[in-house]
Amino acid sequence: xxxxxxxxxxxxxxxxxxxxxxxxxxxxxxxxxxxxxxxxxxxxxxxxxxxxxxxxxxxxxxxxxxxxxxxxxxxxxxxxxxxxxxxxxxxxxxxxxxxxxxxxxxxxxxxxxxxxxxxxxxxxxxxxxxxxxxxxxxxxxxxxxxxxxxxxxxxxxxxxxxxxxxxxxxxxxxxxxxxxxxxxxxxxxxxxxxxxxxxxxxxxxxxxxxxxxxxxxxxxxxxxxxxxxxxxxxxxxxxxxxxxxxxxxxxxxxxxxxxxxxxxxxxxxxxxxxxxxxxxxx
Amino acid sequence: xxxxxxxxxxxxxxxxxxxxxxxxxxxxxxxxxxxxxxxxxxxxxxxxxxxxxxxxxxxxxxxxxxxxxxxxxxxxxxxxxxxxxxxxxxxxxxxxxxxxxxxxxxxxxxxxxxxxxxxxxxxxxxxxxxxxxxxxxxxxxxxxxxxxxxxxxxxxxxxxxxxxxxxxxxxxxxxxxxxxxxxxxxxxxxxxxxxxxxxxxxxxxxxxxxxxxxxxxxxxxxxxxxxxxxx
Amino acid sequence: xxxxxxxxxxxxxxxxxxxxxxxxxxxxxxxxxxxxxxxxxxxxxxxxxxxxxxxxxxxxxxxxxxxxxxxxxxxxxxxxxxxxxxxxxxxxxxxxxxxxxxxxxxxxxxxxxxxxxxxxxxxxxxxxxxxxxxxxxxxxxxxxxxxxxxxxxxxxxxxxxxxxxxxxxxxxxxxxxxxxxxxxxxxxxxxxxxxxxxxxxxxxxxxxxxxxxxxxxxxxxxxx
Numbered sequence: 001x002x003x004x005x006x007x008x009x010x011x012x013x014x015x016x017x018x019x020x021x022x023x024x025x026x027x028x029x030x031x032x033x034x035x036x037x038x039x040x041x042x043x044x045x046x047x048x049x050x051x052x053x054x055x056x057x058x059x060x061x062x063x064x065x066x067x068x069x070x071x072x073x074x075x076x077x078x079x080x081x082x083x084x085x086x087x088x089x090x091x092x093x094x095x096x097x098x099x100x101x102x103x104x105x106x107x108x109x110x111x112x113x114x115x116x117x118x119x120x121x122x123x124x125x126x127x128x129x130x131x132x133x134x135x136x137x138x139x140x141x142x143x144x145x146x147x148x149x150x151x152x153x154x155x156x157x158x159x160x161x162x163x164x165x166x167x168x169x170x171x172x173x174x175x176x177x178x179x180x181x182x183x184x185x186x187x188x189x190x191x192x193x194x195x196x197x198x199x200x201x202x203x204x205x206x207x208x209x210x211x212x213x214x215x216x217x218x219x220x221x222x223x224x225x226x227x228x229x230x231x232x233x234x235x236x237x238x239x240x241x242x243x244x245x246x247x248x249x250x251x252x253x254x255x256x257x258x259x260x261x262x263x264x265x266x267x268x269x270x271x272x273x274x275x276x277x278x279x280x281x282x
Numbered sequence: 283x284x285x286x287x288x289x290x291x292x293x294x295x296x297x298x299x300x301x302x303x304x305x306x307x308x309x310x311x312x313x314x315x316x317x318x319x320x321x322x323x324x325x326x327x328x329x330x331x332x333x334x335x336x337x338x339x340x341x342x343x344x345x346x347x348x349x350x351x352x353x354x355x356x357x358x359x360x361x362x363x364x365x366x367x368x369x370x371x372x373x374x375x376x377x378x379x380x381x382x383x384x385x386x387x388x389x390x391x392x393x394x395x396x397x398x399x400x401x402x403x404x405x406x407x408x409x410x411x412x413x414x415x416x417x418x419x420x421x422x423x424x425x426x427x428x429x430x431x432x433x434x435x436x437x438x439x440x441x442x443x444x445x446x447x448x449x450x451x452x453x454x455x456x457x458x459x460x461x462x463x464x465x466x467x468x469x470x471x472x473x474x475x476x477x478x479x480x481x482x483x484x485x486x487x488x489x490x491x492x493x494x495x496x497x498x499x500x501x502x503x504x505x506x507x508x509x510x511x512x513x
Numbered sequence: 514x515x516x517x518x519x520x521x522x523x524x525x526x527x528x529x530x531x532x533x534x535x536x537x538x539x540x541x542x543x544x545x546x547x548x549x550x551x552x553x554x555x556x557x558x559x560x561x562x563x564x565x566x567x568x569x570x571x572x573x574x575x576x577x578x579x580x581x582x583x584x585x586x587x588x589x590x591x592x593x594x595x596x597x598x599x600x601x602x603x604x605x606x607x608x609x610x611x612x613x614x615x616x617x618x619x620x621x622x623x624x625x626x627x628x629x630x631x632x633x634x635x636x637x638x639x640x641x642x643x644x645x646x647x648x649x650x651x652x653x654x655x656x657x658x659x660x661x662x663x664x665x666x667x668x669x670x671x672x673x674x675x676x677x678x679x680x681x682x683x684x685x686x687x688x689x690x691x692x693x694x695x696x697x698x699x700x701x702x703x704x705x706x707x708x709x710x711x712x713x714x715x716x717x718x719x720x721x722x723x724x725x726x727x728x729x730x731x732x733x734x735x736x737x
Contacts, residue, residue, distance in 0.1 A: 008566065008696040183710060190590035193714040202562070203689060208546035209537065209559030210717050217718050233595060233725050239544070246725045251589035251598055259593065259718045350731060371736035373533035374670040383528035385607035386736070 029112045030083030031055045037088075039069050041095035041129075055079065057088060068097035068130070075104055080119050081111025082145055087120045090133070094126035094155075102135040105167070108144040108176060116145040116177075123150070125158035137165035137218075137265055140199060144176030149183070156187040157225050163272060165218040167265045168198050168211070175199040175215070184221065191252050192221065211261065214243070216268035220258040222279045229253040234278050236260070236271055245271040247278050301511050303395060308511035310341070310401040311504050312391060314380065314417035316444055317428035319410030322454040322487060324352045326428055327407050329493035330500060331361035338402035338504065341366040341394040343387060345376050345409040352407060368394060376409025384421040391421075403504055413442035424503050426496070430455040431464035438472035446476045450483060450499055457486040518645035521615070522638065523655040525662055530607030534600065535667035535735035536560060536660065540723035542671050550675075553668045554682040557661040561689055563717040565660035567591050568635040569653040569697035570712040575639025576652035577701045579709075581624050581632060587709040588633035594721045596728035598633075600737040606631035608638055618644030653697035657690045667735060 033055020039046050045067035053059045056079035062070040073088070080086050092098045108117065125131045140146065154160055164182060168175035179202075181195040196217065198205045205211060229249075236245040243262030250257055258275030262268035303309045315323050324344075331340055342362060344352040346369055353369035356362065368390045372379040379387055391404050406422055408415055417425045427448035429437050432455055438445055445451060451473055459466050466484060473482045483495045521527060538556065541547040547556050571588050575581055592598045609625050609632070620640045624632055635656050642652035665679045696713065703711035727737060 008562070008692045181714065183714070184590075190587055190709065192593060193587070193590040193710070194593065194716040195714045196716060196718065197562075204555055204559030204562060207555030207559040208541050208552055209556045209720055210563065212546050212719060214719070219718070233729075235726055235729060238726055241544070244722055244726070246594060246722050248594045248725060250593055251595075257593045259721050261719050261722065371533050371733065373535065373667065373736065374734045375532060378532050382526065383530060383532055385528055385530040385610055386533055388610065389530075389603070389606060 030081070030085060030117065031079060032085045033057060034087040034089060035059060035073070037071055037090045037098070037100065038093070039091070039096040039098040040093045046096040046098060055086065068099060070099045073100065073102045073135070075106070078107065078109060080117035080146055081109050082113040082117055083111060083115045084117040086118065087122070089122045090124065090131070092125045092129040092131045095128045097130040099132040099134065105136045106138045107141055108139065108146040108178065109141050110143040110145070110176070114143070114145060116147050119146060119148045121150040123152045125154050125160060127155045127157045129155065130159040132161045134161070134163050137167045139167040139170060140175040140178040141170055142173040142176055146176065146178050148178070148180040150181070152184040154184065154186045154223060158223070159225070160221065160223040162221040163218065165216065165265065165268055165272070168215045177202070182219065186223065186252065191223070191255060192250060192257065214261040214263055216262045216265045218260050218268045218272050220272045220275055221255065223255045225254050227254045231256060234275070236274055243267040243271055245275055247275045307400065308508070309395055310404045311507040312404045312406060312422045313500060313503070314406045314408065314422035314425035315428060316380070316408040316411070316415050316417060316425060316448070318412060318433060321428045321430040321433065323407050323410070323428050324355055325487050326452065326454065326493060326496065327405050328356060328359050328361045329487055330405060330497055333493055333497040334403065334500065335362065339398065339400060340403045340405065341398055341401055343390045343394070343404065343406045344369045345372050345379050345387065345407060366394070366398060372409055377411045377415040380406070380408045380417045380421060381415065384418050387421050403500070413437070413440065413444050416443045416447060423507065424449040426450045426452055428452045428454055431459045431466065431469070432462045435464040435469050438469050438476060441476045445473070448480070450481050450496070451477060452496060453482065453484045455486060456484045457488050515646060518616070519647055519651045519655060522642060522645065523658050525666060527611060529611040530604055531659065531663055533736045534604065534663060535671070535737065536664040537720050537723055537727070538664040538667045539671060539733060539735045540727040542668065544723065547668060548672065550678040550682060553665065553674065553679070554685065557664055557682065557686060558689060559717060560664060560720065561657060561661050561686065561693055563715045564720060565657050566693045566697060566713045566715045568660060569656040569693055570700045571633065572635035572639040572642070572656040573649035573653040573698045573701035574704050574709070574712055575636040576642040576647065577649040577704070578643065579701070579704050581620070581636050581640060582627060583709055584636050585628065585632050587712060588636065591714050591716065594725045596725045597721065597737070601633045602631035604634040605637045608634050608641070612637055612641035612644070616641045616644035620644065649701045650694060650698040653694040654690065657693045657697070661686055661690070671734065
């Protein structure tokens with residue numbers, strides 16, 4: 001098999017199966033951890049009957065004003081490192097409202113082995129439930145190797161605000177190898193399915209059709225069944241060198257996606273914040 | 283998807299210029315206007331629209347080199363309402379879009395037919411090209427080739443598919459002939475030698491009703507088309 | 514099967530509207546990102562492994578006989594910007610016109626009836642390949658090749674590049690086209706057991722952004 005064929009096949013295999021049915025073997029030095037959050041609605045407010053910290057994920061209940069719940073994820077150890085198998089499983093049951101954040105950026109490092117780490121996020125939201133998944137950026141450090149998936153299952157009336165930011169390399173270093181898939185189903189049908197892959201040995205990853213020198217990419221997804229179905233695309237900055245973004249409706253309607261590329265994490269956040277302001281105004 | 287087989291075979295008119303629409307009604311006559319850059323194609327289209335729009339239901343498809351320039355000229359001149367003018371992008375190859383791969387133009391024509399039904403006449407203007415550009419018979423029923431006297435009175439003598447085979451040759455800007463030293467009589471002789479019995483019209487769109495002869499020619503074809511389709 | 518049918522489908526002169534599209538190269542040229550043969554090759558490589566792989570997977574799955582309506586939904590989920598969805602459906606309509614005339618089949622008729630405004634182009638190509646007796650891998654090859662030959666041809670026109678250099682770069686990309694077509698066909702094999710999520714969804718956020726930007730230009734040579 002050629003070099004290119006090997007890469008394409010590896011990439012497909014690593015983030016292809018999102019069913020969670022088969023547990024990957026992991027590496028003997030790697031950490032295996034699954035953190036779980038379950039939010040339910042008791043008729044007055046959202047409660048958290050399950051809050052299971054595990055491995056590097058320390059979960060902390062946070063104070064909120066209204067009847068929603070908020071959980072902060074605090075890194076209890078450096079992760080993911082090569083060979084780790086990490087999962088976060090979040091379920092928001094019917095009518096419950098939950099926001100999840102992280103206290104610090106997630107830093108993917110090489111660790112004791114060059115084997116890939118996996119980091120799987122599974123988000124499920126029931127009827128009339130609301131989930132805000134707003135972690136800090138994921139940083140792909142030099143020589144790290146991470147396969148990340150984010151698999152979202154939404155009931156037809158569920159609301160979602162999801163932000164993903166990827167920073168490719170710490171200051172002035174090349175990124176590691178980062179393959180990431182975002183798959184969102186609504187009412188069992190695919191709403192959004194995107195896989196990105198950056199860093200060596202991905203073919204053309206920094207070329208003019210992909211990063212073109214940018215080191216920060218991100219997305220913001222807003223799903224709201226009450227949203228009007230008519231949205232014109234919004235272009236945020238039209239050059240490409242200094243960062244740019246678009247806010248566009250997905251095919252299914254009642255869902256908006258902002259896509260941004262930028263030279264730095266701060267410009268990326270500015271673009272996504274601007275896009276969110278547009279989305280909420282619309 | 284394995285349902286019952288459809289009752290009929292694929293209908294030919296979905297991918298060729300047959301005379302009937304999918305519902306069996308008569309489609310519009312499609313007239314192509316080609317010719318070199320600057321010969322007055324867009325001005326001719328505008329003049330035809332002004333002359334014929336009261337009598338017939340007309341739409342226009344433009345094939346600009348730079349998207350929408352010609353379409354926007356027509357919109358500015360308000361020769362037709364905006365929904366009757368469509369621009370097709372040609373990827374820097376205007377002759378390809380009217381001759382070798384006509385699918386984008388057919389899409390545009392069919393869309394106009396659907397939204398403006400019933401339509402009598404669709405004018406399809408090619409992007410300015412050289413003397414070799416002609417329309418595919420899958421796209422138009424008849425075609426007009428527009429040249430002008432100021433580009434040289436030897437153009438009819440040089441020939442080329444547009445000059446020799448177009449259903450109508452229009453020699454435009456005759457008012458400029460004295461200023462550029464063009465010999466109209468020689469052009470007429472050369473054109474006849476190249477075209478045999480096919481008609482040639484000399485026009486000056488600066489004069490009142492300068493498009494009349496061309497408009498009459500289009501009307502004659504349109505009347506013939508309607509008779510044929512009614513049979 | 515007839516291998517000649519594959520050549521016909523993959524031929525840039527197959528009258529299905531592709532000549533008016535640059536695959537993002539016109540926007541990349543305007544941004545200065547593509548300016549010579551080397552940068553064009555890098556562009557084509559990046560496009561092939563993202564959009565190219567995703568489209569090849571859809572084409573392969575359609576050629577393998579999977580439900581084109583489910584695949585059409587999967588294609589929508591893989592095309593987050595409306596400008597590129599509109600382009601995919603417009604090219605799908607144009608491909609449908611050419612395919613019905615060239616390789617008439619019941620599957621094409623049914624899809625044309627279900628999606629009168631056009632299905633995503635790779636699905637139509639896949640069904641045309643199926644009608645011609647070609648394999649899923651063949652359909653993936655045709656799509657992968659078109660994904661780089663289209664931008665390369667457009668760049669030759671936009672930058673007045675030497676067409677021999679463009680042919681050279683397409684030849685150098687052959688191993689990558691092999692890899693992409695093979696991976697696409699393997700993924701299509703898995704659709705039976707895993708559903709459409711098994712298909713590649715490789716994407717390039719930058720191509721999505723510049724695709725939407727390009728659609729807003731008032732003056733352009735290419736439709737996309």
